[in-house]
Amino acid sequence: xxxxxxxxxxxxxxxxxxxxxxxxxxxxxxxxxxxxxxxxxxxxxxxxxxxxxxxxxxxxxxxxxxxxxxxxxxxxxxxxxxxxxxxxxxxxxxxxxxxxxxxxxxxxxxxxxxxxxxxxxxxxxxxxxxxxxxxxxxxxxxxxxxxxxxxxxxxxxxxxxxxxxxxxxxxxxxxxxxxxxxxxxxxxxxxxxxxxxxxxxxxxxxxxxxxxxxxxxxxx
Amino acid sequence: xxxxxxxxxxxxxxxxxxxxxxxxxxxxxxxxxxxxxxxxxxxxxxxxxxxxxxxxxxxxxxxxxxxxxxxxxxxxxxxxxxxxxxxxxxxxxxxxxxxxxxxxxxxxxxxxxxxxxxxxxxxxxxxxxxxxxxxxxxxxxxxxxxxxxxxxxxxxxxxxxxxxxxxxxxxxxxxxxxxxxxxxxxxxxxxxxxxxxxxxxxxxxxxxxxxxxxxxxxxx
DNA sequence: TATTGCAAACTGTGATCACAGAATATAGAT
DNA sequence: ATCTATATTCTGTGATCACAGTTTGCAATA
Numbered sequence: 217x218x219x220x221x222x223x224x225x226x227x228x229x230x231x232x233x234x235x236x237x238x239x240x241x242x243x244x245x246x247x248x249x250x251x252x253x254x255x256x257x258x259x260x261x262x263x264x265x266x267x268x269x270x271x272x273x274x275x276x277x278x279x280x281x282x283x284x285x286x287x288x289x290x291x292x293x294x295x296x297x298x299x300x301x302x303x304x305x306x307x308x309x310x311x312x313x314x315x316x317x318x319x320x321x322x323x324x325x326x327x328x329x330x331x332x333x334x335x336x337x338x339x340x341x342x343x344x345x346x347x348x349x350x351x352x353x354x355x356x357x358x359x360x361x362x363x364x365x366x367x368x369x370x371x372x373x374x375x376x377x378x379x380x381x382x383x384x385x386x387x388x389x390x391x392x393x394x395x396x397x398x399x400x401x402x403x404x405x406x407x408x409x410x411x412x413x414x415x416x417x418x419x420x421x422x423x424x425x426x427x428x429x430x431x432x433x434x435x436x
Numbered sequence: 437x438x439x440x441x442x443x444x445x446x447x448x449x450x451x452x453x454x455x456x457x458x459x460x461x462x463x464x465x466x467x468x469x470x471x472x473x474x475x476x477x478x479x480x481x482x483x484x485x486x487x488x489x490x491x492x493x494x495x496x497x498x499x500x501x502x503x504x505x506x507x508x509x510x511x512x513x514x515x516x517x518x519x520x521x522x523x524x525x526x527x528x529x530x531x532x533x534x535x536x537x538x539x540x541x542x543x544x545x546x547x548x549x550x551x552x553x554x555x556x557x558x559x560x561x562x563x564x565x566x567x568x569x570x571x572x573x574x575x576x577x578x579x580x581x582x583x584x585x586x587x588x589x590x591x592x593x594x595x596x597x598x599x600x601x602x603x604x605x606x607x608x609x610x611x612x613x614x615x616x617x618x619x620x621x622x623x624x625x626x627x628x629x630x631x632x633x634x635x636x637x638x639x640x641x642x643x644x645x646x647x648x649x650x651x652x653x654x655x656x
Numbered sequence: 657t658a659t660t661g662c663a664a665a666c667t668g669t670g671a672t673c674a675c676a677g678a679a680t681a682t683a684g685a686t
Numbered sequence: 687a688t689c690t691a692t693a694t695t696c697t698g699t700g701a702t703c704a705c706a707g708t709t710t711g712c713a714a715t716a
Contacts, residue, residue, distance in 0.1 A: 232495070268701060279456075475696080477696080488671060672704105673702085684691080
């Protein structure tokens with residue numbers, strides 16, 4: 217059962233917000249699969265709440281195109297076309313590239329240690345072929361970089377992109393053919409950050425985002 | 437009274453979506469002022485619907501930070517700090533700059549005629565000091581440019597930025613000291629598009645977005 | 657056995673009510 | 687006249703119900 221709503225733990229906000237956050241996380245790490253249906257009443261029972269908070273959470277995710285919602289039809293996780301996926305990764309490259317340039321100015325040694333740890337988690341998850349752990353570590357790594365900008369508007373917009381690409385990436389990496397040439401990318405980013413190399417960090421971050429498109433091309 | 441919900445006109449979607457779209461437009465053109473309160477029940481009466489669709493629209497706008505919502509307190513239009521405004525215009529410059537570069541590759545002569553018309557509307561609205569017409573024409577101009585990318589994810593993200601900066605810009609331009617040096621920017625963008633100058637269009641578009649920050653600095 | 661049609665189950669949407677906390681206005685005291 | 691305490695009004699939130707369109711499954715027919 218879901219622990220998200222345990223009321224003894226101090227959680228911010230109302231029920232809708234908590235359910236929204238939980239579903240958002242599940243989308244990012246690929247716990248929800250493309251074309252999967254989400255029913256208000258079913259989720260309400262799982263979360264042990266009424267339909268009210270769930271419908272608001274689902275509507276909110278649908279408004280961000282993290283879910284597809286049509287009248288009188290069940291909400292479902294989008295199954296992206298190649299063009300849609302490419303569009304999302306393009307925006308991610310633009311935003312994360314700009315963020316990385318700023319991050320290179322502000323990064324501290326403590327930040328680099330944290331990034332290195334996330335990278336260890338990433339490779340550990342890859343060894344175990346654990347898709348959700350892998351995606352979560354990847355998200356944590358990237359998020360730490362663009363959070364260094366201190367620009368909350370920028371952060372939430374990039375977050376929204378990870379929510380939308382999560383389900384598709386989870387499918388993609390489990391069928392990945394050649395991950396080797398990409399696995400060292402994060403190390404290169406850390407190295408560029410260490411040198412406070414703005415242009416280099418930006419270029420590497422843009423490349424890393426573009427990797428998502430590569431995955432897609434391999435799968436056809 | 438609001439005509440948005442006239443049911444004889446074929447409108448897409450449900451009540452929540454229509455109310456959301458109407459409020460979104462009002463935010464973009466500055467019909468809603470910073471720190472203004474929005475009550476679910478009051479709006480429900482204005483739109484002649486129950487509270488249900490309104491609360492979903494407001495919640496959705498709050499989730500995009502287009503409105504501020506706290507438990508048991510009225511929703512209200514955000515009153516941006518200088519840092520928050522600068523952050524928003526930074527993201528706008530990044531996204532619109534990247535979009536403009538692509539637009540310069542795809543722009544047609546028909547597009548340029550449309551852009552020129554929006555620019556005429558813009559200057560006409562300025563002569564009359566009509567803030568909402570001015571902001572709407574400005575939005576139309578920019579939107580036409582970044583819609584040329586065909587990237588819907590990119591478009592909706594930029595749209596969200598106009599929603600958030602609208603109320604603040606509406607206040608800003610009415611108190612604007614020196615608009616002259618900025619009024620020709622759009623003409624320069626059109627000229628760069630005519631020449632299919634990717635780098636130039638991008639640079640000019642980034643500058644134009646940065647103008648929003650300038651406005652703020654003038655006002656203190 | 658395959659196909660068609662109908663009924664039952666399931667879907668989101670909108671309306672309405674109860675509730676608790678926040679804001680406001682009013683009346684009382686100093 | 688000013689400050690304070692209290693009552694009233696207003697706020698979003700959650701739950702529950704009715705409704706109509708969609709999907710699904712089962713049974714009857716060819």
